[in-house]
Amino acid sequence: MNSICDAATIRDVAREAGVGLGTVSRVLNGGYHVRLETRERVLRAIHHLGFRPNAQARRIQRRRSEIVCFLLSNRKFPNSFHARILQGVEDCARELKQHVMFGGVKYDSTAPPWQINLPSILDERGLFDGLILSGTNHPNFLTRIQALRIPFVVFGNNLVDFEGEKYFDQVGYDGFKGELDAVESVLGLGHRELMFVGDVSYPWVRVRHAAFLEACRDHINEPRSITTARELSFVDYGEWAGERVLDQVRRPTAVVAVNDEVAFGLWRSFRRRGVHIPSDISLVGFDDREEALLMDPPLTTVRVRKEEIGRVCLQTLLERLRHPEMAFVERTLPTELIVRGTVRRL
Amino acid sequence: MNSICDAATIRDVAREAGVGLGTVSRVLNGGYHVRLETRERVLRAIHHLGFRPNAQARRIQRRRSEIVCFLLSNRKFPNSFHARILQGVEDCARELKQHVMFGGVKYDSTAPPWQINLPSILDERGLFDGLILSGTNHPNFLTRIQALRIPFVVFGNNLVDFEGEKYFDQVGYDGFKGELDAVESVLGLGHRELMFVGDVSYPWVRVRHAAFLEACRDHINEPRSITTARELSFVDYGEWAGERVLDQVRRPTAVVAVNDEVAFGLWRSFRRRGVHIPSDISLVGFDDREEALLMDPPLTTVRVRKEEIGRVCLQTLLERLRHPEMAFVERTLPTELIVRGTVRRL
DNA sequence: AGAGATGACGGAAACGGTTCCATGATATAA
DNA sequence: TTATATCATGGAACCGTTTCCGTCATCTCT
Numbered sequence: 001m002n003s004i005c006d007a008a009t010i011r012d013v014a015r016e017a018g019v020g021l022g023t024v025s026r027v028l029n030g031g032y033h034v035r036l037e038t039r040e041r042v043l044r045a046i047h048h049l050g051f052r053p054n055a056q057a058r059r060i061q062r063r064r065s066e067i068v069c070f071l072l073s074n075r076k077f078p079n080s081f082h083a084r085i086l087q088g089v090e091d092c093a094r095e096l097k098q099h100v101m102f103g104g105v106k107y108d109s110t111a112p113p114w115q116i117n118l119p120s121i122l123d124e125r126g127l128f129d130g131l132i133l134s135g136t137n138h139p140n141f142l143t144r145i146q147a148l149r150i151p152f153v154v155f156g157n158n159l160v161d162f163e164g165e166k167y168f169d170q171v172g173y174d175g176f177k178g179e180l181d182a183v184e185s186v187l188g189l190g191h192r193e194l195m196f197v198g199d200v201s202y203p204w205v206r207v208r209h210a211a212f213l214e215a216c217r218d219h220i221n222e223p224r225s226i227t228t229a230r231e232l233s234f235v236d237y238g239e240w241a242g243e244r245v246l247d248q249v250r251r252p253t254a255v256v257a258v259n260d261e262v263a264f265g266l267w268r269s270f271r272r273r274g275v276h277i278p279s280d281i282s283l284v285g286f287d288d289r290e291e292a293l294l295m296d297p298p299l300t301t302v303r304v305r306k307e308e309i310g311r312v313c314l315q316t317l318l319e320r321l322r323h324p325e326m327a328f329v330e331r332t333l334p335t336e337l338i339v340r341g342t343v344r345r346l
Numbered sequence: 347m348n349s350i351c352d353a354a355t356i357r358d359v360a361r362e363a364g365v366g367l368g369t370v371s372r373v374l375n376g377g378y379h380v381r382l383e384t385r386e387r388v389l390r391a392i393h394h395l396g397f398r399p400n401a402q403a404r405r406i407q408r409r410r411s412e413i414v415c416f417l418l419s420n421r422k423f424p425n426s427f428h429a430r431i432l433q434g435v436e437d438c439a440r441e442l443k444q445h446v447m448f449g450g451v452k453y454d455s456t457a458p459p460w461q462i463n464l465p466s467i468l469d470e471r472g473l474f475d476g477l478i479l480s481g482t483n484h485p486n487f488l489t490r491i492q493a494l495r496i497p498f499v500v501f502g503n504n505l506v507d508f509e510g511e512k513y514f515d516q517v518g519y520d521g522f523k524g525e526l527d528a529v530e531s532v533l534g535l536g537h538r539e540l541m542f543v544g545d546v547s548y549p550w551v552r553v554r555h556a557a558f559l560e561a562c563r564d565h566i567n568e569p570r571s572i573t574t575a576r577e578l579s580f581v582d583y584g585e586w587a588g589e590r591v592l593d594q595v596r597r598p599t600a601v602v603a604v605n606d607e608v609a610f611g612l613w614r615s616f617r618r619r620g621v622h623i624p625s626d627i628s629l630v631g632f633d634d635r636e637e638a639l640l641m642d643p644p645l646t647t648v649r650v651r652k653e654e655i656g657r658v659c660l661q662t663l664l665e666r667l668r669h670p671e672m673a674f675v676e677r678t679l680p681t682e683l684i685v686r687g688t689v690r691r692l
Numbered sequence: 693a694g695a696g697a698t699g700a701c702g703g704a705a706a707c708g709g710t711t712c713c714a715t716g717a718t719a720t721a722a
Numbered sequence: 723t724t725a726t727a728t729c730a731t732g733g734a735a736c737c738g739t740t741t742c743c744g745t746c747a748t749c750t751c752t
Contacts, residue, residue: 057738403709
C-alpha cells in the first residue's frame with residue numbers, strides 16, 4: 001500500500017501488469033478493444049497497487065470536469081429553502097456521475113458589474129463546467145457572470161430588477177399559479193372577506209399579490225391587502241401585520257400570507273390576541289417549509305418542490321453543456337396546494 | 347474575447363506580452379523576481395486575452411487541489427443543523443482561499459467496510475485534499491474511508507457505535523457539559539421534580555441523559571426519565587412523551603428535552619392538554635435551532651455553535667494537511683445556555 | 693494465396709500549467 | 723579590476739492522464 005506522496009500512476013499499473021499505457025487507459029475507460037484476459041490482469045494490478053486515477057490529469061485532457069458549482073448569492077444557509085434545492089442538485093448529480101461544488105457570494109446589488117468582487121472559485125477556468133445560481137440575483141451580477149463565459153442556469157424566482165428578455169436559462173416554480181390556486185381554494189370554501197399580507201418590496205411578493213387580486217376579481221369588490229414595505233424579517237412582518245389584521249373594522253375571515261414565515265408571524269399574533277385558527281380566522285401560507293407541519297393546527301400552504309427545482313436546474317445545465325447553441329429555456333415547475341388544518345369552510 | 351473552446355493559455359499570454367513562459371507563471375504566482383514594467387505588460391496581456399489559468403493544469407503540478415469535500419452521511423439536507431455546519435465550512439473556506447465540494451453517501455451501517463458502495467466522488471485521487479465527514483457515521487464507513495488514505499476530520503457528535511480510542515481527528519461540541527449547564531440552571535431556579543425525555547437508542551442522547559443524572563445527583567433522590575426507544579421522529583417522540591409526562595401521578599415541574607425537536611413535540615402536547623408553559627410546567631431544549639425562537643414563549647435551550655463547528659472542522663483539516671504526522675486531535679467546542687421564556691422560577 | 697478489414701496493443705504527443713536550471717545583466721564586495 | 727551574489731528572464735522538463743497513430747496478428751472474402 002502506498003502513502004499519499006508516492007501514489008501509483010498508470011505507468012506503475014502498466015509495468016505491474018506487463019502491458020502498455022494505452023491498454024491501461026482503455027481498461028479504465030470502458031475496456032473496449034482489450035482482451036478479457038489482459039483486462040483482468042490490468043484490473044488485478046490496479047487493485048494490488050491501490051491505484052486511483054488522478055483527477056486533474058484526467059480532466060486536463062477531457063476538457064470536462066464533470067463538476068457543477070452551486071453558487072448561493074447574498075444568503076445565509078440556514079434558509080432551508082435553498083438547502084433543499086442544493087440537496088436536489090446533489091441527488092441528481094450522484095445519479096449522473098457528476099460532482100457538486102458549493103460556494104457563496106456576497107455582493108452589492110447596486111454596484112456596476114465590473115466592480116463586483118467575485119469569489120476566488122471563479123478565478124480559474126475549468127474548475128467546474130457550469131454554474132447553478134441560487135439565492136437572490138441581480139442584473140449586475142449576472143452580467144458579470146456572463147462575461148466569464150461559463151454556462152449557467154439561474155433559480156428564477158429570486159431574480160430582482162430584471163426587465164424584458166433574459167439571456168440565460170432559468171428554472172423556477174409558478175408563483176402566480178400557486179397563489180391563484182390557494183386563493184381560489186379559500187374562495188371555494190365560502191370566504192369573501194380576504195386579506196393578503198406580504199411586503200411588496202420583493203418582486204416575487206408582487207407576483208403573488210397580483211395573483212391574489214386576479215383570483216379575487218370576480219368574487220370580491222375590494223380585496224384588502226397589507227403590503228407596506230418594512231425592514232423586518234418575514235416572521236416579524238407577519239407578527240406586525242397580524243395586529244393590523246385584527247384591528248380592521250370588518251375583520252377578514254381568511255388571511256393569505258405571502259409565505260409560510262409570514263403565516264407563522266400572523267399565527268403568533270393571532271394566538272396572542274386569543275384569536276383561534278381556523279375557527280375565528282383562516283390562514284394560508286406558501287412554500288411548505290418544514291415549520292408548516294409543526295404549527296398547530298398544521299398550516300395549509302402551497303408546496304414548492306424544492307428538491308425537484310434542484311434536479312431540473314442540474315438537468316438544464318447539462319443540456320446546455322451538451323448543446324451550447326440551444327435557445328434559452330425557462331422551466332417552470334408546478335406547485336401543489338397542501339390542504340391542512342388552517343382553513344375552514346364558512 | 348475567446349469562446350470556451352479556444353481559451354487563451356499561458357503561452358498565448360507570453361507571446362502577446364513578448365516574454366517567456368516562466369515570467370508569466372511568476373506574475374501569476376506573486377510576481378517576485380519580475381521587473382515592474384514587465385509585470386505590467388504581462389498583466390495587460392492577461393486582461394486583453396481574458397486569460398484565466400486552467401484549474402487542472404495548476405493542480406496537477408501543485409499536488410494540492412485547495413478543495414475540501416463536505417460529505418454528508420445517511421442524511422437528508424433539510425436538517426438545518428448540518429446545513430449550518432456546511433455554511434461555516436464555506437465561510438471559512440472563502441477566507442482561506444479554499445473551495446468546497448458537497449457530496450452525500452448512503453450506506454448500510456451493518457455492512458462490512460469493503461462492501462460499502464462509495465460515491466463516485468471518492469473514485470479518483472486528488473479531486474480534493476481532504477474530507478469533512480458530517481451526518482451519522484459508523485465504524486464500518488470510517489474504516490473504509492481510512493483505507494483510501496485521504497486525510498479527514500469527523501463531526502464527532504453523531505458517531506455511532508465507536509468504542510475505545512479513535513484514530514482520526516474529531517470536532518464537536520460538549521453535549522455533556524451543555525446538558526449539565528441546562529439542568530443545573532433549572533435546579534437553580536428551584537425545580538426539584540425534573541423529568542428527562544429522549545430516546546436513548548441514540549448514543550448522544552445517552553451522553554445527555556448521563557449529564558442529566560449527574561446534575562441531579564446531589565439534589566434529587568430519584569430523577570425520572572422517559573428514554574424508551576421508539577421508532578418515531580423527534581417531534582413525534584416528544585408529542586408521545588408529553589402525554590406520559592402529564593399522566594404522572596407526581597407531575598414534574600420541569601421537563602428536560604434532549605433536543606429542540608423533542609421539546610417542540612412536548613410543547614405541542616402540553617398545549618393540547620391545556621397545560622401552559624412556563625406557568626404550569628417548565629421546558630428546556632438543546633441545539634438552539636431556528637424553530638426555538640418561533641415557539642411561544644421562545645424556548646430556553648442550549649446553543650450549539652454550528653457554523654463554528656464547520657469552521658473548526660476546516661481549520662483542523664488544513665492543519666492535518668500541513669502536518670500529516672501530527673497526533674490526532676479531538677476538539678470540543680463549548681455550548682451556551684440560552685435563557686428564553688420556557689423556564690420559570692419556582 | 694493475397695488483399696483488406698478488424699482487433700489488440702504499445703507508446704509518442706498533447707493537455708496547460710509549474711518547477712527548475714541555465715544564462716546574461718547588474719550590483720556588491722574584496 | 724575581478725570575484726561573487728543577486729536579479730530578471732527564457733525555456734526544457736515534468737506532472738499523470740487521454741488521444742491518436744502505427745504495428746502486428748488474425749480473420750474474412752475473393
